[in-house]
Amino acid sequence: METKKAKKKVRLTPCPSYDIAGTESWLQRMAEDGWLLVPESIFGIWATFVERGPGDTRPVRYRLDAAQEPTGWIFGSSRPDEEKVAAFHEMGWEYVTFHGEFYVYRSFDPEAEELNTDPAVQALALKKVGSRMKSQLGTLIFWMVIYPLFGLFGNLWMAALTIGTGFFLAFTLSFLLSVAGNLRGILQLRKVKKQLQAGQPLTRPANPEKKKRRYRIYWVADLLLTVLWIGMAVGYGMADLDGAFTHPLGEYLDEIPVPTMASLSAEGQVEYDDWMDRGNGTVEVHRDWLLGSFYSITENGTFVMPDGTEFNGGLYVDYIETTSPWVARQMAREYVRFDKWKNFWDYLWGNSRYTDLSLSDLGVDYAAAYTEYFPTVVLAEGNQVVHLYFYDVNDSVNYLDLAQIYADALKGQQPQ
Amino acid sequence: MPRKSLENLTESMFYLLMVFCRGPACGTDAAAMVKEKTRGRCRIGPATLYTILAKFEQEKYIKEIAVEGRKRTYQITEKGLAAYREELARLRQCVADAEGEPAERSGRDGN
Known part of the structure; x- marks a missing residue:
């Protein structure tokens, strides 16, 4: 015997799961239009419906029950416990699927007791959902703000310049949108809880079309920004x-x-070390439309300085041309902060190798020198920044000389 | 200010404790007994029933004493009994207070 396969359709949800009354009334409208939510189907920003059988005009009620445990297909529970499902079934309610932090039930029996008969008890059940939403917000803030900030040691300007401010803007907007959505859910749930505690039943949304538009704009923007x-x-x-x-x-x-090693050399010649396969005599360049250009020069080798001394070691120079002197000073300070804090635990227990070094007046907007593993100099002049550190096995080059050379370069003077 | 959970029992909670005072019962039987006791006035829906049972277990008002297949049987505890008696006394006091008022007073315009 040939059986006709029931038609299915997918619809975008008009409201978030925490809009309990909105979700229930939408599912009910779909049922009245001849479409039933598919059991055990994914119900998130979309839901899958199956066409009702011919002549099936049974009245349907959909109700959302606040899950008392975290829900999810992978990390949470996708079904209430079987005892509960069986007991609900005995009382006229069948489990359909879960939506956000709620289990969706439906009843075709007009005589079946309402799922929630005591608003104060329903408010009690929503308490756990509220707590979970707060903890999700905490997790979101940890992974999207605290963890990256610790990972970058507060090196935000530099990360924005190298990865690109476009990424940073999209990331920040996406984060703010997620926080706003989460906060909105927490506040709406709190409002619903107060309403229930006062003994009032849940009310259907006054303007569902407007809410639907706003919700869809929200998640489309969130999705696009995340992608x-x-x-x-x-x-x-x-x-x-x-x-x-x-x-x-x-x-x-x-x-x-x-200046690079070649321009610091008396003869313009550098003998690069051949023990490094990568990162020897290289320049890394990043350009950002908002923050400016970044050059990171890595050199390991030997050359003769104009005074006849031989430099044998490594010279690592970052040069940034920003779009404003203010940004340049912020970046210079960020370099110092980063070097001070990058070995956080050593710094905390007083084992840090960071030591301030003195500098004479170089005639630039900002100057700092310190030794961390190697002597380091940070300079800012106008909209330019230099961060350099070096090692010289001959110990013939002084950080003060290099600081003066690079300060002069920033001021547009040729190295002496 | 909203009251703390279980500071006062709601009607459904009170009736459920009342039927558990009769002896051990499973959730659905307890809900049916409440409906029968109140002649259908107090009806307990499944979500309400299971939220209350979970809360009662958490507050140690009841304890699970048997599991047969998917059916769990609960028994009231001393703490649950004390909570029921306390609520009963409070409700008796409410009724006594109401009964102390003149019977047909309308309460309007100071009459």
Whole structure:
């Protein structure tokens, strides 16, 4: 015998799960239009419905029950416990699926008792949902703000310049939107709880079409922003792996605005060490439409300084040309902060190698020198920043000399 | 200010404790007994029933004494009995207070 397969359709949900009355009335309207929610189906920003059988005009009631445990297909429970499902069934209610923090039940029996008969008890059940939503907000803030901030040691300007402010803006907006959505849920649930505690039943939304529009705009924006920042992060990672940002100095044809080993050398000659496969005599370049350009020059080798001394070691210079002197000073301070804090636990237990070094007046807007593992100098002049550190096995080059050379370079004077 | 949970028992909670005072019962039987006791006035829906049972267990007003298949049987505890008696005394006091008022007073315009 041939059986006709029931038609199915997918519909976008008009409201978030915490809008209990809104969700219940939408499911009910769909049932009145001949469509029933598919059991055990995914019910999130969309829901799947199956066409009712011919002649099936039974009245349907849909009700949401606050789950007392975390819900989810992977990390939570996708069904209430079987004893509860059986007892609800005995009382006329069948379990359909879960939606957010709620289990969805329906009843075709007009005589079946309402799912919730005591508003004060329903408010009690919602308390756990509210607590879970608060803890989700805490988790969101931890993973999207606290963890990255600790991971970057507060190196935000630098991260924004290298990864791109586009990524940062999309990420921040996406985060703010998620927080706003979560907060809205917590507040709405609190309002519903108060309403129930006062003995009032849940009311259907006054203007469901307006709410539906607002909710859809919200999640479309959230989805687009999330896709955008993930896409940007992946794109950046792939480009970095492909070496799109790092070039051998010999092959880099554009002008590098600060001295390199070659320009510091009396003869313009550098003998690069051959023990390093990568990162020797290279320049890493990032350009950002909002913050400016970043050059990171890595060199390990030997050359003769104009005074005849031989430098044998490594020179690591970051040069940034920002869009404003204020940003330049912020970045210079961020470098110092980062070097001070990057070995957080050592710093906390007083074992940090960070020590301030003295500097004479270099005539620039900002200057700092310290030793962390190596002597380090940070300078800012106008909208330019330099961060350099070096080691010299001959101990013939002093950080003060290099500080003066780079300060002069920032001021547009040729190295002496 | 909203009251703390179980500071006062709601009607459904009170009746459920009342039927558990008769002896051990499973949730659905207890709800049916409440309906019968109140001649259908107090009806307890499944979500309400299971929220109350979970809360009562958490507050140690009842304890699970048997599981047969999917059916769990609960028994009232001393603490549950004390909570029931306390609520009963409070409700008796409410009724006594109401009965102390003149019977047909309308309460309007100071009459």
